[in-house]
Amino acid sequence: MLQDGKLYIGTSRNPDESLNKGEYLELKFGNRHGLVTGATGTGKTVSLQVMAEGFARAGVPVFAADIKGDLSGIAAKGEPKGWVTARAEQIGFTDLTFDQFPVIFWDLYGEKGHRVRTTIAEMGPLLLARLMDASEAQEGVLNIAFKIADQGGLPLLDLKDLQAMLNYMAEHASELSNQFGLISKASVGSLQRGLLILEQQGAQHFFGEPALDIKDIMRVNHEGKGTISVLAADKLMMNPRLYATFLLWLLSELFEELPEIGDPEKPRLVFFFDEAHLLFNDAPKVLVERVEQVVRLIRSKGVGVYFVTQNPLDVPETILAQLGNRVQHALRAYTPREQKAVKSAADTFRPNPAFNAAEAITALGTGEALVSTLEGKGAPTMVERTLVRPPSARVGPLTDQERAGIIATSPVSGLYDKDIDRESAFEMLNARAAKAAEAEAAKKAEEERRKNGVQEGSAGGRWTLPGFGDKPAEDSAEARPKARTGGYQRETVIEAAMKSVTRTVATQLGRAIVRGILGSLKR
Structure with a gap:
């Protein structure tokens, strides 16, 4: 048959x-x-x-x-x-x-x-929205997340990659909204909760x-x-x-x-x-x-x-x-x-x-x-x-x-049984955040150092330029002559002023004395 x-x-x-x-x-x-x-x-x-x-x-x-x-x-x-x-x-x-x-x-x-x-990227926003039972607004945010990841060279491979991307979008919602359309923090939060539910249901085994x-x-x-x-x-x-x-x-x-x-x-x-x-x-x-x-x-x-x-x-x-x-x-x-x-x-x-x-x-x-x-x-x-x-x-x-x-004895034995976790959006965004944090810390330290430098100059009479060392001027061999010259110039100015005042007073006093003597002679 x-x-x-x-x-x-x-x-x-x-x-x-x-x-x-x-x-x-x-x-x-x-x-x-x-x-x-x-x-x-x-x-x-x-x-x-x-x-x-x-x-x-x-x-x-x-x-x-x-x-x-x-x-x-x-x-x-x-x-x-x-x-x-x-x-x-x-x-x-x-x-x-x-x-x-x-x-x-x-x-x-x-x-x-x-x-x-499969990876998050291969699943795509449409099926992922279906999996998460996302609303229309949330699906829109997912589409924006995929767009940003694509433009930024950020591979979305597993759940933690998408979670990192959503965190990034929440932190920069204002500036991203100007470029990609409204990104509601409420929608981002709902998607983050949806990812948590998927993880509890074992979806992390599927994405990667x-x-x-x-x-x-x-x-x-x-x-x-x-x-x-x-x-x-x-x-x-x-x-x-x-x-x-x-x-x-x-x-x-x-x-x-x-x-x-x-x-x-x-x-x-x-x-x-x-x-x-x-x-x-x-x-x-x-x-x-x-x-x-x-x-x-x-x-x-x-x-x-x-x-x-x-x-x-x-x-x-x-x-x-x-x-x-x-x-x-x-x-x-x-x-x-x-x-x-x-x-x-x-x-x-x-x-x-x-x-x-x-x-x-x-x-x-x-x-x-x-x-x-x-x-x-x-x-x-x-x-x-x-x-x-x-x-x-x-x-x-x-x-x-x-x-x-x-x-x-399967022909694919060993091909899929071990996880591979290569650098992707999670690692890249964390590295960028760490670098930004270091830059911010350095900026604050610089501002603090400048502030401390000005205070020291006003309190101790010593003034230094930020970024040019923190040794006192008197400790520098090259600075000593300049310090003396600067001191000499300040002293000469004072001296000149005092001499000018003295001469003026002496002149006026001399004139008064002369007028007094001449007046007595006339009488």
Whole structure:
């Protein structure tokens, strides 16, 4: 039942419960994106694993988040037991062979896989504002922070770099506002508190270096199998906003880094976005528009994006319209919203006159799904009620020992496990602040010295010029003659003044005496 150029999903059956034909996803349409939906426990994870195995077997790298740890079993060989063999017999899948696939485990916290990081600069202000749940004014301040860092040659790599930049902006808010627009200290303070919350949630593990190289999630092993990158997301789901922002960042990086290749014979990478509703919950319009743009344009770069969620209503209609490959598991229809979701899901399929899709969705059993893929020139196939094939790898989690062994022998072992903290905005701004503080201290010391110098001259009769030494003038051999000359000049002036007064007094006194004598002679 396996066919070249096609990914076998399962076997459909007619309304009379008889088996019909195999349902396939053509690899050349694998980059046209897809959607896997269904209520909890209906078989979404198995469908995801089946598709991931099919792409990897065809030499297509896969990136998928592992929410519960169940997907890790794809790295171990399956066993012919239980429902696996029963399902293979039920659908007549005689080509089933058990296999294992090359896997690289990733973990933002470095506990269940290799550390995966990015820098603040690569995340950008839009996604960072989303991560911090920033207001419009706060997002504006973030944009200014990135602008100042770019102009000033200040690399923003980790949280402490952004914290240092915000401190700098708060201290110089007045002068920066004149150049970049209003920088409110209140907005800066709110962003600083947001950074503190992110740090408490463990985001400091995500921001830093070495940053993830996109090439390391697009590997193909020596057997020609695509490597499956599995992100351990059980702990990450404790902070769903960080989870959604990280995956959106990764999708954006792929969009920006990969060149245009049109429609290849098979995708260059397939990206599974599990719990996709977390991406769109309370998302601002600008972010939804960004996702829509990426999903629409990344197809021509050979990347297929598959959203996995419980309810098709979790995905905005503008994005839902671009998802050509559909696997719809059972939905419950007890509430008005659930009934609306069932109708919405049924209406997205190309109708099959053999059954009512809306009624079938509520009656599907575990491991059963409505399947419609693209064929021919890209038109959707008629929806079929399909029993999903069993996986070739293990269904269920690896043990801790098995996971540790795979991590130790990984092709990226040692590349991301040690932090690198090179000089960046934090160190540069601290160095500038220290230099400015030293200059200010020197200026104050100079002013104090000048002040003390003047006081000494007035009190002690000795006057010196600041910066020309602090030795008394009498201690200098060259200064002594000048001191004597200066003293002599001061003494000569006084002497001259006294002599002038004496001469004046003597003259006047002499005249008076003469007039007195002459007067007496006349009498």
